[in-house]
Amino acid sequence: MPASICDPVSSALRLSLNADESQSTTSLDSRLYSSTKIAHLSKIEFEESGDYQSSVFDGLKSKYNVVIRPKKSALETKVLKKEGNQNILNSDNNKYEDGLPRPKRVLFPLEKVHLGWQGMWTVGAGMQNVGNTCYLNSTLQALYHVPAFANWLVSEGPHVEKCNQHEGCVVCGMRATLLATQKSGGSPIKPWQVYSKLRLICRHLTPGRQEDAHEFLRYLVEAMEKSYLSRFINVEKLDQYSKETTPLNQILGGYLRSTVRCLSCQHLSTTYQHFQDLLLDIRKHSTLDEALDSFFSRERLEDLGYKCEACNKKVSATKQFFIERAPMILCIALKRFSLTGGKLSKQIQFRKKICLNKYMHNRNNQSNLSTTYMGSSTIRGYEPIEDAAKEQSWIFFMVI
Ligand SMILES: [Zn+2]
Ligand SMILES: [Zn+2]
Structure with a gap:
């Protein structure tokens, strides 16, 4: 009307x-x-508001009292994303000095990790092959000759006494096998306590079949972490960073900084990646140093294959990894499988000590590593571990 x-x-x-x-x-x-039609059809030009933070928010501060702080979603995600070259917020109590978030709860304090041998240890007994278990035996031997790992397993005595997981506890099985290698008087043992839990460790692993040692290591560590976490109430409510304070992760866990630089606008995108080992390509290399240099070198990504979030278009870019936080024990696995399906059996040389400083993002964090090494049947590098105990330097091991 x-x-x-x-x-x-x-x-x-x-x-x-x-x-x-x-x-x-x-x-x-x-x-x-x-008139409305004209307004809707006309083009609207938007202008940037300038410093919105100071012009609007500061004006509102006097008007409102903030009673609920916004949740930091980064605490809940495993990969934390950071734009550009922002400064690390040391004053933030939720973060460590290196800018990585603090866990809300620490399950196993870092101070309880002992890098050198604690108590009396001898070279562990050999292990018999109980059916294509060379991958399993060599992985166990490598882990058992890492002092920090062996010390922790032995300290799990009180847990063993009250463990209610019976045959299903991978931590108890690993501990029993470690003690067996120490008490056998030199005669080889059969790693039944671990072998019998193969399907528990990962249901894809088939008894009697050859498996990949690195893959097995990943499943084994994950299964031990799961066993360890199950002793805590409401574990499913723990944030990811708290779950990363298990003994396994305190020993093996670190963070890589992955940077991608846009070659069009020079924008640097940075992400952090949690890792428990480095998987190195050895096809073109004959020494560990070369393989590490290659892993941490700047690589050019496929031309115009990267979507830059600053330019908002497909651009060419370079990518480079750094060590943001080195693990206490750096585990290195060599990729011995060739693309044609064969195995690269060439020898890779390595020094008894390597320095990670050139790969660190913050080079003030010194990281010297001594070596322990496990092939499928040979133990080397036992002496350097003892040296390492005296020097409290860092140690790494390798699994073939
Ligand atoms: Zn147990
Ligand atoms: Zn760009």
Whole structure:
């Protein structure tokens, strides 16, 4: 129904919509409609508001009291994303000095990790092959000759006494096998306590079949972490960073900084990646140093294959890894499988000590590593571990 011509609101609207008095007889509805249509079809130019933070938020600060702080979603995600070259917020109690988030709860304090041998240890007994178990035997031997790992397993005595997981506890099985290698008087043992839990460690692992040692190591560590976590109540409610404070992760866990630089606008995108080992490509290398240099070198990504979040377009870019936080024990696995399905059996040389400083993002964090090494049947590098215990330097081991 048309508004009355005498209505003062209608009169004012008519006046503002069209000052031409000749159209004053046209219905207000149709004139409003045509004006709205013009507004909708016209192009709107947006301008950046400038420093919105100070111009608006600062003005509002005096008006409102903030009673609930926004949740830091980064605490809940495993990969934390950081844009550009932001400074690390040391003053933030939720973060460590290196900018990585603090866990809400620490399950196994870092101070309880002992790098050198604690107590009396001898070289562990050999292990018999109980059916294509060379991958399993060599992985166990490598782990058992890492002092920090062996010390922790032995310290699990109180857990063993009250463990209610019976045959299903991988931690108890690993501990029993370690003690067997120490108490056998030199004669080889059969790793039944671990072998019998193969399907528990990962249901894809088949007894009697050859498996990949690195893959087995990953499953084994994960299964031990799961066993360890199951002793805590409401473990599913723990944030990811708290779950990373298991003894296994305190010993083997570290963070890589992955950086991608846009070659168009130079924007640097940084992400952190949690890791428990480095898998190195050895196809073109004959020494561990070369393989590490290659892993941490700057690599050019496929031309125009990277979507830059700053340019918002496909660009060419470079990618480079750094060590953001070195693990206490760096585990290195060599990729021995070739693309053609064969095995790369060439020898890879390595020094007894390597320095990781050139790969660290923050080079003030010194990381010297001594070596313990496990092939499928040979133990080397036992002496350097003893040296390492005296020097409290860092240690790494390798699994073939
Ligand atoms: Zn147990
Ligand atoms: Zn860009």
